[in-house]
Amino acid sequence: MADNVTPRVRVPRDATAGETITIKTLISHPMESGQRKDGDGNTIPRSIINRFTCEFNGEMVIDVTLEPAISTNPFVEFEAVVPESGSFVFTWYDDDGDVYTETKEIAVS
Amino acid sequence: MNFTRRNTLWMAMGTAIATVLPFKAFADVDADIAAFTGGADVGSEGITLVAPEIAENGNTVPVEVNAPGAEAIMILAAGNPTPAVGTFNFGPLAGSQFASTRIRLAGTQDVVAIARMPDGSFVQASQEVKVTIGGCGG
Numbered sequence: 001m002a003d004n005v006t007p008r009v010r011v012p013r014d015a016t017a018g019e020t021i022t023i024k025t026l027i028s029h030p031m032e033s034g035q036r037k038d039g040d041g042n043t044i045p046r047s048i049i050n051r052f053t054c055e056f057n058g059e060m061v062i063d064v065t066l067e068p069a070i071s072t073n074p075f076v077e078f079e080a081v082v083p084e085s086g087s088f089v090f091t092w093y094d095d096d097g098d099v100y101t102e103t104k105e106i107a108v109s
Numbered sequence: 110m111n112f113t114r115r116n117t118l119w120m121a122m123g124t125a126i127a128t129v130l131p132f133k134a135f136a137d138v139d140a141d142i143a144a145f146t147g148g149a150d151v152g153s154e155g156i157t158l159v160a161p162e163i164a165e166n167g168n169t170v171p172v173e174v175n176a177p178g179a180e181a182i183m184i185l186a187a188g189n190p191t192p193a194v195g196t197f198n199f200g201p202l203a204g205s206q207f208a209s210t211r212i213r214l215a216g217t218q219d220v221v222a223i224a225r226m227p228d229g230s231f232v233q234a235s236q237e238v239k240v241t242i243g244g245c246g247g
Binding site for chain 2 (some may be wrong): 020021031035050053056059060061062063064065067068069070071072075076077078079080081082083090099
């Protein structure tokens with residue numbers, strides 16, 4: 001279990017129908033690559049977030065496969081179309097089986 | 110010097126190893142590309158990859174990919190111990206086929222982005238990034 005995993009997401013509060021909005025996401029996570037060694041020369045086991053998805057009202061926006069070459073505290077920025085009011089669900093899948101989710105509402109006028 | 114059968118065999122082995130070693134990393138990249146494209150031809154139009162020319166810290170190198178209309182974009186770092194970096198699959202509500210993230214680079218190398226288009230074709234862009242301090246904790 002990675003400690004202190006906190007997702008942070010920035011989504012605009014409102015938008016017009018059909019507008020393309022920019023979403024920025026960041027989750028604090030060490031993303032241990034499995035390449036590093038500790039002081040005694042033992043390899044530190046890999047522990048990363050291997051998948052990130054974003055859905056809007058159940059429809060997929062983006063599905064990202066992450067490999068160990070993604071930096072610590074993985075940051076992903078992308079764009080989405082909002083046809084109606086609803087909620088974005090962001091999901092991060094950890095190597096150890098943990099799943100972190102975050103929900104953001106958006107009002108479409 | 111007499112070329113006995115034993116000598117010739119050793120020399121042949123040495124040459125074979127010397128030829129294979131420098132290309133091992135590239136072979137991995139080619140394997141990853143082949144796994145993604147299924148061996149299809151790769152074009153170069155319609156994809157942009159933005160990465161810094163010089164990255165002081167290989168631990169966080171910002172990269173941006175943009176391939177209008179693409180289904181999926183894969184990013185590879187040709188000189189990393191494992192070249193795969195990540196794959197972005199765009200769903201029906203993606204506003205554009207654009208994504209930005211931060212990656213680790215072990216040293217100066219080429220960063221490659223390959224996009225899969227809905228018609229089954231592939232396009233590729235690559236850029237060299239000079240890295241001052243590598244990002245693999247070596």
